[in-house]
Amino acid sequence: MSIHLYALPYAGGHSLVYRPLQQALAHSPITLQTLELPGRGKRAKEPLLHDIDRLVEDLFSQLRPQLTPGQPYALFGHSMGSLLAVLLARHLAQTPATPQPCHLFCSGRGAPSVRGEQLRNESDYRPKHTLPTPEFWAYIDSLGGIPPELKQHRELMEYVEPIVRADVAALENYTPVTDAPALTVPISVIYGIEDNELHPEGMAAWRSVSTLPLTLLPISGGHFSLFEQLPWLTASLHEKLVPIDATENFS
Numbered sequence: 001m002s003i004h005l006y007a008l009p010y011a012g013g014h015s016l017v018y019r020p021l022q023q024a025l026a027h028s029p030i031t032l033q034t035l036e037l038p039g040r041g042k043r044a045k046e047p048l049l050h051d052i053d054r055l056v057e058d059l060f061s062q063l064r065p066q067l068t069p070g071q072p073y074a075l076f077g078h079s080m081g082s083l084l085a086v087l088l089a090r091h092l093a094q095t096p097a098t099p100q101p102c103h104l105f106c107s108g109r110g111a112p113s114v115r116g117e118q119l120r121n122e123s124d125y126r127p128k129h130t131l132p133t134p135e136f137w138a139y140i141d142s143l144g145g146i147p148p149e150l151k152q153h154r155e156l157m158e159y160v161e162p163i164v165r166a167d168v169a170a171l172e173n174y175t176p177v178t179d180a181p182a183l184t185v186p187i188s189v190i191y192g193i194e195d196n197e198l199h200p201e202g203m204a205a206w207r208s209v210s211t212l213p214l215t216l217l218p219i220s221g222g223h224f225s226l227f228e229q230l231p232w233l234t235a236s237l238h239e240k241l242v243p244i245d246a247t248e249n250f251s
Contacts, residue, residue, distance in 0.1 A: 003102070003241045004073040006063060008081035008088070010108070011171065012140075012164035014041030016189040029242050032076075035062050038161050042193045048166040056087045060095075063088070067099045074103040074241055078226060079197075080171055082106035086209060089183055090132045100185065103240055104210075107190040107226050110202020111209055113176050129169035133161065140164060143197065144224040162223070183210040188240055190217045190233075192225045215240075 005025075007018045015034035022032040037055060039048035049055050050104055067073065077085035085104055092098050128139050137157070140146055150156055187210050191198055217236060219229055226233060 002029050002031050005030050007034045008084045009078035010079035011167035024230045050166050050169045052170045059088050059092050075101050076105040078107040104187045111205035112135050113178050114202040114205045116138045127172045129165045155242045186212045188215040191219050192221045194222045206251035
């Protein structure tokens, strides 16, 4: 039986950012499907949302009709998508007669219960989504979040900027819930060992997100290095999702 893997976008991302991973999984039992947020990609004409809770509701409205009893599925999210994956899983857990994910893959972010180090410790911290355009893009670039082809097209950067700002605003305005019930889903957390956005407290807090096993998967590189290591990622997804007796046919 195939396993559906629903991928959630990072800030400023759209469904096509997962196309390489989708292609890498094409001959495996894992079927990668993407959920599109409003204001981008296939939903470019819809208004942007600036609130995490509304984004979760939007994702839930897309995902719930696709879920059927007996069909296993998992959630995958990177950065903002990691936060959305956990909050979406909580929403699903609180909805009666709703199939639950068999696994969560969360990449490039600390646990949802902990704010970023800068928001908690810098009294002079200035929200990134309010920065002037040059400073805002310098921040995004410091994360490795600007593809080379985007840097070469000013018009495209002008088009994308409101999308990225809306997502960053949603993240910066989100108030973590510290007393949420623990999930009953295994979680794998992928993190770059050179990712300056991650801090020990946020990583340690992942252990309280679920009552089931947590797997920490370190990789070399920074915030977006995951997307440069597709063979490793596909193997890791396969190891967690596909039964042992099916692995011989995966390539």
